Amino acid sequence: MSPNENPQMDIPEVKPTDAYFDFSKGSQTTAGLSPNQDMHWCKGSGNQPVPGGWKIPSSREFLTVFPSTPHAGNITFRKGSGNNDPMGWRGDAMDGTEAPNVLRVTVPYYYDGMQNPAKSNASAKYTEAWNTLKSKQDPGCTLEGYSNGPGGSNPNYEPDGDPEDGYASVYIISREGDDLVVPDILKNPDSQGKDWAIKSWGTIYAIKRIYTSEAYRMRWRVVNSTKSAVNPCFYVEICRYRCKPDAELTVDNYKGYDWNHPAATIYFPICGLGDHTGEYINFGTECQYATSDTIVDGKTSAVQIKVTGNDPYNSYIAVVRGVINRTFGMQVRPVRVGG
Template structure:
């Protein structure tokens, strides 16, 4: 059938077959900033080389990389220059990429003997130096002691972008790597129906598969994987990441206490537990900056971005009537996250609004009554104005062995966009051994726990009742999507200071929505153990802006 059709064709007049070759690679975006100790110095970036750089052949037929010509097998010092100019490092280079480069992804066997590195040449005033940094990550599964973590080569994945931030100090260079999915979706494709990488889509909202700052997505595998899924804690309207003393597995961080964090619930400030987990800024040069809570009405000198030269310490008012805000001017904390550029999420992602959180959570305390405080047994609740102001129905089923149960729902019921959701609490580790507890305070259930949110198909005619929740639909073991939210506590603030409380029993997740009427914010709260006050899954408009809470980002469709 093709006879004669291909005669006399050249590359100029023939048809074209476009191959998205670049999406078999990894893409690196390089940013640079200088520590405040170099504020009065001129720092110039002169050259960046990739070291232990992979070379080889890519088969266009199979899409697989071949190591047949890999020069790294016997030469880990193989380098490739990707940048050679002179640019002064300043606030602009911290926010806007200096250059980007493509590299082959890491093969599984490379993590044993090779680690892609950066060889960076800088000039500080008149002194020129070259620094080499091997990019590594924590080996979560083989780390049994958080005080002595094991490391492996960072695994660069195909079709992923990586924001690499170089922070220059007087003595060294610190490298931070932020992975994100390489956006190669065609302009004409249906963005809402396209799943990006390992992200999770609920009701047209695409969620990151892990907490911001987490190195692991599946928190249910082991105690180590749960700890690695914790991520950083953030104060509302402040994009400074905070880690807990003893919990940071970054080799650049010299732990201020050299101890595993001891979360002791309500007893966090008692004299016999002085080492309870405290927040420290994950900012190069400031890893050991202790918190401050010595003012009643907030502060005016707090940094809101890691690239600033203000104060990075965890700061908050202890005054409840002042909403325990970190900012002396409430408008500062209320408006900073209005622009996604100011939010802590990487490029292409942003914080969810309170309405977007409703796509994955119950819309009221009555609907999210996972501990059956308001119900004596299996219950059914209908909410007429749920997500998108559409109808939703919830059915709660108690457990025969625990003080909490399972909640089922159909959201957007009666519409073509209807979907089923299930909420379950899963515990991690051996719950028969007391030493596996991560919180021993009060009457909270202190074992590491995870809220597992699962999505299932439905149509406009689907129904859900107390009688048919497990009959009309029975394939609950095979969700279309699963989202895990570690129940990893939060940084509580009062007159005695700030510290982690109720890890394993409670968690707070930020939204981007401020409550300007009461000088507070909207959050999603998980509480299934401890005292009975607010023991639900629910969104709340009275969150204290000074608390340290978890962040789960969503895809920003306005950014390419």
């Protein structure tokens, strides 16, 4: 699709059969890969599959419009198990009887009365962001500890700020009222796959750069783009809103904001994932968007989006840095250079 064309939101009904994307299959490490196999996208748009004047965003650029941790992007209300690896947590979907219908999450991780950052060897910028929450007497996370969200109980995977180093952000994940999404297609026994591990999810709200003059509000919703009774074809609707520097976001006030008139809206189709084996999986329910981050020991950064599948593994919406298998077939979403 030309960058000048409107985005295609009708995800195809037929599973693609083409060779998977632009990522090569093979070793999961960079050792032994030829320059053609390892594209070195981090060296600039000249090494990326984009037309002139465009580039693949870095994870830092994606952080401006996506949750910064799996815990903050826990749209499916997954239960955690204390697993330290954000790509390795498992469990059943929460259904409202097992957990609150509204979760509040802070990045950096903070709870009321907390005396010091939980992240080991916290950087100066991380500590600066954490102190922003503490100095404003922020109410902190709904649930003390990370035992009730993806990513386990280890905040060491958090970035040094959200969306940039030194800044804090607050998220509300809600299943209250219209925030609860229960797609009919996932209840249809004739649907492709027939056994969906997750059949409902919520809506995510946020204030990024909270308590600063640069603060802005965000909302993430997952919408079905088709009336098909066979294939789910979901996409993420991302809305951005203006925000006052002294604005707060709590479980008591988030419904009081105007969420019907965004300043800007962008869409990300959930087109499926090229597995490292070369198989094309979770068509319409999961995908990853590639970043231009460096590859270290076969791992890189990506935007992980998953709302259901035959396994609840990795069901969240978030930027995940430094642990994504570089051999996965990912989608690309170019942005204007200097834009």
